Amino acid sequence: MFPKLDPLLHSELRLAVMSILAGVDEADFTYLKKQTGATSGNLSVQIDKLTNTGYITVEKGFKGKMPRTTCKITAAGQEAFSKYVEALKEYFK
Amino acid sequence: MEQNKEMTASESLQLITETFNKNRKDILRGSAKYFLLWGALLTAVSLVIYLLWHNTGKPQWNFLWFAMPAIGYPLAALMGKYKTVQPQNEVSKMLSYVWSVFGAFAVTLSAIAITLVPMHVTLIIVIIMGLAECMSGVLLKNWAIIIAGFLLGIGGAVFAMTVMGEAQLLFFTLGGLLLLVTGLIMKLQYK
Structure with missing residues (x-):
């Protein structure tokens, strides 16, 4: 029996965002x-979903005079991502 | 990239691996520009001081070393100002820490040697520079950089103890060229 994959992470764009954030500070x-390579609208929607689940945090600020939105993975997000990768590995055993 | 595309387990794993690798490469390639900047600056400043000292016979031209951080830090800040903010991963952070520590040691020891306790600054700086270069090679898992750093540190120490006067500066020129080569290797390694 294969483990169930986290539906929030089992989506191309959200998984890519989490894969990036898992390896960096922010x-x-x-x-x-x-x-x-996503569009701004699409990316915003997926970031909102990840934020609402508590997998990432979003901070809005400025870099000089330009607005800047910074995303950071949370401890819960790191754990969910690790569990997702572990579950994926089960499919190949 | 579509958000609702159905993925198989294999596709998911592939996506994670590719995204992770691409991200790592982009971050380290982005760090290369700082090696190029400091390498070019070190090469230029050491050559200028060498030529001035050689032609005038005045070692006081060594005060021009303090122009290096004065030019380098604002330039480094400017380089990151107009581009997309490059995130930091563990390796790029460690590289930045290693060279910041080197910079702090080099500037502080030079200031102490000039004002308080005379010491063989060239010998000390060339050793810690070789060490910093070696550590960069370890972090980047690149044997060419590790060996080059080792040779710079050990060779520089021998050179500093056997060659006197302005000729010692030429080893810093070599160190600058080494930083330039390191930057180029990173650009190519993480292409």
Whole structure:
């Protein structure tokens, strides 16, 4: 019996965002957009979903005069991501 | 990238691996520009001081070393100002810490040697510079950088004890060129 995969992470864009954030301290919206190749609207929606579940936190601020949105993975997000990867490995045993 | 695309377990794992690797490469390639900046600056400053000292016979030109952080830090800040903010991973953070510690040691020891306790600054700086370069190679898992750092530190120490006067500065020029090469290796390694 295969373990159930976290439906919130089992989505292409959300998984890509989590994969990026799992390896860095924090990343801003522009960087995530560049790395994933997603549109701003689509990325915003997925970031909101991850934020609402408590997997990431979003902080809005400024870099000089430009607005800057910074995303950071939470401890719960790290744990969920690790569990997701462990569950994926079961599929290949 | 679509948010609702159905993925198999294999596709998910592939996506995680590819995203992780691409992110790591981009971050380390982004760090390379600081090696290029400090390498170019060290090469230029050491050569200028060497030429001035050689042509005038005045070692006081060594005070120009303090121009290096004065030019380098604002330039480094400017380089990151107009681009997408590059996130930091563990390796890029460690690289930054290693070279910041080197910079702090080099500037403080130079200031102490000039004002309080005379010491063989070239010998000390070339050793810790070799050490910092070696550590960078370890962090980047690159043997060429590790060996180059080792040779710079050990060779520089021998050079500093056997060659006197302005000729010692040429080893810093070599160190600057080594930083430039390290930056280029990183650009190529994480292409």
